[in-house]
Amino acid sequence: MDDELTTELVALYHEHYRQLLRMALLLVDDRSAAEDVVQDAFVRVFDSRARLRDRDKALAFLRRAVLNRARSLLRRRQVSKRYQHRLVQREPAPDESVQRVDRTVLAEALARLPRRQREAVVLRYYADFSEAYAAEIMRVTPGAVKAYCSRGVARLSSLLRERV
Amino acid sequence: MTERNAASEESSDERLLRAGLHSLVEGVEPERNALARLLARRRRRMVLRSVFVGSGVAVATTVVLLFALVVPNGLWSTEPVPVGIGPDSYLVRSGGGSLVAVSLESGDVIRELGDPGDLVAVARGRDRVYVAPATGGVVAMGSRRTEEPLEGVPEGEVVTALAAAGERVAVAYEDRVLVVSDGGARRIGFEPGLVVRDVAVESGGRLALVVQDRDGSVGLRTVVPGEDGPRRLGRSVVSCGPTRVTWTSTGLAVLRPVSCGDGESVRITTVDPREGTRLAGGVRVGVGAPVGQSLRLSADTADRMLVSAGGNRNWLVEGGTVRSVPCPDSGCSAGTAVM
Numbered sequence: 001m002d003d004e005l006t007t008e009l010v011a012l013y014h015e016h017y018r019q020l021l022r023m024a025l026l027l028v029d030d031r032s033a034a035e036d037v038v039q040d041a042f043v044r045v046f047d048s049r050a051r052l053r054d055r056d057k058a059l060a061f062l063r064r065a066v067l068n069r070a071r072s073l074l075r076r077r078q079v080s081k082r083y084q085h086r087l088v089q090r091e092p093a094p095d096e097s098v099q100r101v102d103r104t105v106l107a108e109a110l111a112r113l114p115r116r117q118r119e120a121v122v123l124r125y126y127a128d129f130s131e132a133y134a135a136e137i138m139r140v141t142p143g144a145v146k147a148y149c150s151r152g153v154a155r156l157s158s159l160l161r162e163r164v
Numbered sequence: 165m166t167e168r169n170a171a172s173e174e175s176s177d178e179r180l181l182r183a184g185l186h187s188l189v190e191g192v193e194p195e196r197n198a199l200a201r202l203l204a205r206r207r208r209r210m211v212l213r214s215v216f217v218g219s220g221v222a223v224a225t226t227v228v229l230l231f232a233l234v235v236p237n238g239l240w241s242t243e244p245v246p247v248g249i250g251p252d253s254y255l256v257r258s259g260g261g262s263l264v265a266v267s268l269e270s271g272d273v274i275r276e277l278g279d280p281g282d283l284v285a286v287a288r289g290r291d292r293v294y295v296a297p298a299t300g301g302v303v304a305m306g307s308r309r310t311e312e313p314l315e316g317v318p319e320g321e322v323v324t325a326l327a328a329a330g331e332r333v334a335v336a337y338e339d340r341v342l343v344v345s346d347g348g349a350r351r352i353g354f355e356p357g358l359v360v361r362d363v364a365v366e367s368g369g370r371l372a373l374v375v376q377d378r379d380g381s382v383g384l385r386t387v388v389p390g391e392d393g394p395r396r397l398g399r400s401v402v403s404c405g406p407t408r409v410t411w412t413s414t415g416l417a418v419l420r421p422v423s424c425g426d427g428e429s430v431r432i433t434t435v436d437p438r439e440g441t442r443l444a445g446g447v448r449v450g451v452g453a454p455v456g457q458s459l460r461l462s463a464d465t466a467d468r469m470l471v472s473a474g475g476n477r478n479w480l481v482e483g484g485t486v487r488s489v490p491c492p493d494s495g496c497s498a499g500t501a502v503m
Contacts, residue, residue: 009206010466013199022189035195043205106184125178126185157177 009046012058017042019127020066026122027070029111037073041065063127063137067119074115109159113152116140120148121156196485197269199466203252204269254462254470254478254503255286255293259495263295263305268468268480271490277305283499288462289328290367296323302335302344316349317342324360329411330367336360341371341387352387354394366411372437374406382406384418386437397440408461410469415443417469419461428453432461432469432481449479449486460500472500 017038024034041062110118116138123134124145131142131149138145174182195201253265253274263286265275282298293305294314301319303311313319317335325336335342338359341352352371354360357378364372371387373394382405384397397416404424410417415434422429433445451459451473460472469481470489478489478501489501 006203006206007465009202010199013202017194017198018192021194022192025189025192026185031192035198039198039202039205042202043209046206046209103184103188106188110185110188121181122185125182126189153175153177153181156181 005046008053008055008058009042012045012055012062013042016059016062020062023063023122023127024066024070026110026126027067027119028073029107033073034070037066037069040069060137064139067123067137071115071119105160106156109156112159113155116144117148117152117155120145121152124149125153196482200252200269200468200482203466204267207252252464254489254501255288256472256478256491256501257283257497257499258492259497261497263293264492266490266492268489271492273492278311280305280311284323285326285460286499286502287326287328287333288502289333290330292328294326294328294333296326296335298322302326302333314344316344325363327363327365327410329365332365332367332369334363334365334371336363336373341373343369343371345369352394362406362408364410364416370411370437372409372411372416374409384409384416384435384440386416395438395440397435397437408459410461410463412463412467412469413465414467417445417461417463419459419471422448430459430471432471447481447484447486449481451479452477458500460502462502464503468503470501470503472502474498474500 020038020041021034024037025031028034028037044065045058045062110121113121119138120134123129123137124131127134129137131145135142135145140148252268254268255263255265255277257280258264258266258273261279263277263280263283264273265277266273277293280295280297280303284296284298286296287294294302295305296302299320300322302314302317302323304314305311314333314335317323321337323335324338327334327336331345333344335344339354339356341360341363343350343352343365354375359376360373361376361382362374369389373385373387374382375385376382384406385394386397387394404421406418406420407430408419412434416437418433418435419430420433421427422431429448429450431445432447432449434443435441436443449471451471453473458474461469462472463469470478471481472478474496475498476491476496478491478496479486480489
């Protein structure tokens with residue numbers, strides 16, 4: 001029994017860990033924090049055997065858990081006034097490519113988005129979720145996701161134009 | 165439901181943003197030990213949970229213990245009770261002689277199973293550990309240090325290799341293999357003169373064997389339930405041929421010397437169990453001594469593999485990464501370790 005659940009957990013890891021890690025990184029900016037967020041989510045999913053037996057439920061739970069833990073992390077950072085955009089602070093070295101500079105600018109702009117806009121943008125444009133599914137993960141309505149994305153894209157475009 | 169539904173209607177800003185976000189995290193990969201950390205955390209959490217649950221169970225346990233104190237020892241059943249070893253651990257005889265489950269990460273002893281005496285082989289089933297003592301037979305070991313001879317296996321005959329998966333145990337002798345399961349013992353015989361050097365069984369019942377033919381060549385064979393006879397998956401001269409084999413989720417992992425003769429390195433390749441063709445691999449492990457029959461290869465459910473050369477010489481192969489595995493404080497005995 002335990003072996004089966006472990007096998008399921010390992011299968012989930014192989015199939016989704018990397019994408020969840022990248023999603024978490026876009027939400028929290030910090031590589032090691034993102035890894036902790038995803039690890040926590042995976043450990044939590046194991047708490048419910050019923051969840052592990054239904055792959056769709058397990059995956060939705062994992063994604064929601066990543067989002068919730070990323071929110072908690074950002075909230076803690078703001079409260080402790082130690083909020084640091086590590087992706088942003090990584091100053092490009094003189095010999096770094098134009099592409100790296102563009103990535104830094106985008107990371108900075110993304111970090112300046114309001115939390116919900118940032119989540120909606122990451123779920124829709126990085127994870128490629130539909131509005132309905134992103135809404136389910138964020139626990140808002142599809143209309144809200146659409147609005148967050150619309151405002152998020154507009155704000156990102158504006159922020160990027162300021163920098164370029 | 166999860167796929168985006170309006171990609172064609174996206175504005176150029178949206179398309180640029182999509183490409184930018186993917187580019188931003190391109191190349192971000194999980195840490196090398198992410199899966200091991202996850203499994204270790206999962207195990208610790210289970211232990212903690214059992215502690216909380218245990219407060220409720222404590223009363224019942226106390227009653228059982230009190231009962232045990234007043235009941236004569238002879239009334240205890242000797243049947244092994246299931247033993248949970250933990251997914252991120254391996255089994256080895258410690259320096260003190262006991263068979264122990266040891267954390268792959270820390271070398272901490274997770275569980276002590278008792279002293280089985282001199283061993284020929286160890287194998288790990290779903291919830292049992294099986295040992296083949298040097299005196300012959302196969303014994304199932306459980307928690308509470310219980311031991312019971314495995315039914316259907318001759319007690320006095322020394323086995324050459326042992327493997328277990330799920331509820332199945334494969335016991336190899338020089339000229340035959342016994343597969344023991346709930347359905348009884350099934351005997352698989354081979355042509356005279358053939359020697360079985362290693363065996364691996366998967367939970368579905370398929371067997372993989374390293375066999376030496378009468379002409380001295382060494383090769384792989386598989387035995388599939390419902391098929392007439394073993395399938396032959398290629399042959400090599402003995403010094404170059406496979407020495408050990410184990411099942412993984414993608415096929416057969418085969419351990420063989422890197423160079424024929426006196427090499428001190430082995431290579432693990434993954435082989436298609438139907439065709440015998442090489443699927444992947446080439447991970448090289450330096451074992452620090454001439455490659456021989458003392459090596460052992462085993463795998464866990466995460467397809468991590470343990471190469472054991474006995475004593476403190478145990479290596480974990482995870483993808484393309486090879487690292488040494490820590491022994492418990494009392495050290496590892498000369499016998500080989502298995503996952």
